[in-house]
Amino acid sequence: MEKDRKMMMFCLLLAAISSPVFxxxxxxxxxxxxxxxxxxxxxxxxxxxxxxxELPHSRLRGIWHRSTNQDQRIYHEDKxxxxxxxxxxxxxxxxxxxxxxxxxxxxxxxxxxxPFCFRVELVATGTETSKMDKxxxxxxxxxxxxxxxxxxxxxxxxxxxxxxxxxxxxxxVRHTCSSxxxxxxxxxxxxxxxxxxxxxxxxxxxxxxxxxMFITEEKDNHTDITCTAEFFGGTTSTEKLTLxxxxxxxxxxxxxxxxxxxxxxxxxxxxxxxxxxxxxxMKK
Numbered sequence: 001m002e003k004d005r006k007m008m009m010f011c012l013l014l015a016a017i018s019s020p021v022f023x024x025x026x027x028x029x030x031x032x033x034x035x036x037x038x039x040x041x042x043x044x045x046x047x048x049x050x051x052x053x054e055l056p057h058s059r060l061r062g063i064w065h066r067s068t069n070q071d072q073r074i075y076h077e078d079k080x081x082x083x084x085x086x087x088x089x090x091x092x093x094x095x096x097x098x099x100x101x102x103x104x105x106x107x108x109x110x111x112x113x114x115p116f117c118f119r120v121e122l123v124a125t126g127t128e129t130s131k132m133d134k135x136x137x138x139x140x141x142x143x144x145x146x147x148x149x150x151x152x153x154x155x156x157x158x159x160x161x162x163x164x165x166x167x168x169x170x171x172x173v174r175h176t177c178s179s180x181x182x183x184x185x186x187x188x189x190x191x192x193x194x195x196x197x198x199x200x201x202x203x204x205x206x207x208x209x210x211x212x213m214f215i216t217e218e219k220d221n222h223t224d225i226t227c228t229a230e231f232f233g234g235t236t237s238t239e240k241l242t243l244x245x246x247x248x249x250x251x252x253x254x255x256x257x258x259x260x261x262x263x264x265x266x267x268x269x270x271x272x273x274x275x276x277x278x279x280x281x282m283k284k
Contacts, residue, residue: 026050028101028118028137031204034176036108036144037151039233041177043093044142045204046101046118059123060096064103067115067141074116075103085109093179096120104179107233110148115141150237151175153184153229161245167216171227171239172209174201180232184210187226187240221245 028048036042044064064075075090076082082090089107094100101118119136156170175182181198189212197209210227226240 026135026137028140029203030118030137030140030142032141033143033145034204036105036112036146036176037231037233037235038108038110038146038148039235040108040150040231041104041106041180041233042108042144043176043178043204044103044105044116046103047099048101048118048120048137049099061121061123062092062096062101063119063121064090064092064116065119067117067138070119070136074105104177106180108144108146110146112144113146114143117141150229150231150235152237153227153239155225155227155239155241157241161216161220161243163216163218163245163247165216166213167243168211168213169225169241170209170211171229172207173229173237174205174207175231176204176206177232178206181206182208182232183230184208185228185230186210186212187224187228188212189214216243216245218245218247221247 026048028046030046031044034042034044061077062075063073066072066074073082074086075092077092079087086105089105091104091106093102093104101120103116103118105112117136117138117140119134121134151173153171153173156172158168161167171184171186173182173184178198178200184196186194193212193214195211195213197211199207199209201207208229212225220243223243224240225243226238228236228238230236
């Protein structure tokens with residue numbers, strides 16, 4: 001009995017030593033649903049954690065596959081292991097040793113809806129057995145919602161445009177390909193008048209933002225301002241608004257009327273005084 005107990009403890013210890021990195025709990029964080037624009041690209045944000053410290057990057061192999069069949073790979077470092085229609089269209093981003101398993105997919109097709117799952121393998125060295133430690137995150141997979149029309153930009157203008165005052169208008173568009181940010185262009189404005197910001201809204205969804213600021217003139221009234229978003233792959237969408245410029249108040253006409261009125265009153269008063277003097281002189 002004692003001999004059996006010692007043998008069991010020895011086996012457990014041997015298992016722990018032979019695979020120290022893959023012991024403990026493994027978790028993955030993958031965006032569950034992403035919009036994917038056909039002909040464009042998408043980045044699947046993916047990260048995983050493990051019980052040990054940073055893993056040896058040189059011995060790690062990241063694989064993405066269809067959830068229904070692990071042999072249907074959409075990404076593998078050996079391109080011959082990838083399904084033919086995905087070859088040259090997928091790329092692993094980040095460092096696997098630091099827990100980054102994000103995947104970029106370009107030239108999106110309407111059949112690329114998924115689900116797709118991540119798998120990690122620890123490749124054995126020459127001194128070890130040929131067996132590899134593997135872990136598949138089949139509970140953390142991504143689905144794509146395929147879209148054929150690019151999202152339209154949103155324009156956020158101030159309430160009013162006043163002649164001679166600064167006018168600021170913001171154009172923003174959301175996307176799911178952080179490696180290829182949509183290009184936002186304006187129908188007017190110089191580089192000095194435009195500022196750009198790119199930020200993540202939530203996991204896997206980003207927002208490109210461009211702000212145009214200029215001084216409005218009278219000639220800008222009833223003119224159109226257009227913002228165009230160009231996505232990776234060449235598709236574009238536009239949004240425009242018509243400027244309504246409030247003219248600067250001009251008091252010149254009031255001043256002129258006042259001067260004329262005062263001048264008329266002075267002349268009239270002077271004429272009255274002259275006539276009254278003449279009248280009294282005649283009575284004398």
